[in-house]
Amino acid sequence: MDSDLAPYSVHEAIISGDIDDVKDSLLDGLNLETRSEMGQTLLMTAANEGQLEIVRLLLDGGADVDLGSQNGSTSLICAAVNGYHDIVELLLERGADVEKVDEDGNSALICASQMGHSDVAQILLENGA
Numbered sequence: 428m429d430s431d432l433a434p435y436s437v438h439e440a441i442i443s444g445d446i447d448d449v450k451d452s453l454l455d456g457l458n459l460e461t462r463s464e465m466g467q468t469l470l471m472t473a474a475n476e477g478q479l480e481i482v483r484l485l486l487d488g489g490a491d492v493d494l495g496s497q498n499g500s501t502s503l504i505c506a507a508v509n510g511y512h513d514i515v516e517l518l519l520e521r522g523a524d525v526e527k528v529d530e531d532g533n534s535a536l537i538c539a540s541q542m543g544h545s546d547v548a549q550i551l552l553e554n555g556a
Contacts, residue, residue, distance in 0.1 A: 437457060437469060441476060453488050460494060507535035509542075515535070
């Protein structure tokens with residue numbers, strides 16, 4: 428891939444963990460609010476896929492930690508539902524709102540608990556959930 432990736436290709440680069448292509452796209456001025464076909468932001472895709480270093484890169488680049496999808500899901504909810512405690516911790520450190528809920532009323536805590544991620548649920552509780 429070259430550094431002039433189309434928005435959906437950047438999501439593919441994130442999914443595959445290709446941090447160099449993501450960096451190049453950001454240097455080329457990629458909008459951090461670019462959404463996938465499913466409506467996920469770049470940060471949500473990285474959080475959903477467990478790509479810690481790409482999450483860090485996007486946050487350092489100014490990604491909105493609480494910007495959600497059309498259904499209200501957030502990067503924190505994506506990380507929590509998948510049990511990525513390191514990403515949950517990073518998002519919380521960067522100011523993620525632990526109380527945000529999706530359109531069904533599910534918070535990150537509810538999602539982590541439903542999926543059996545007790546370690547993530549504990550982190551969320553320790554951070555005000």
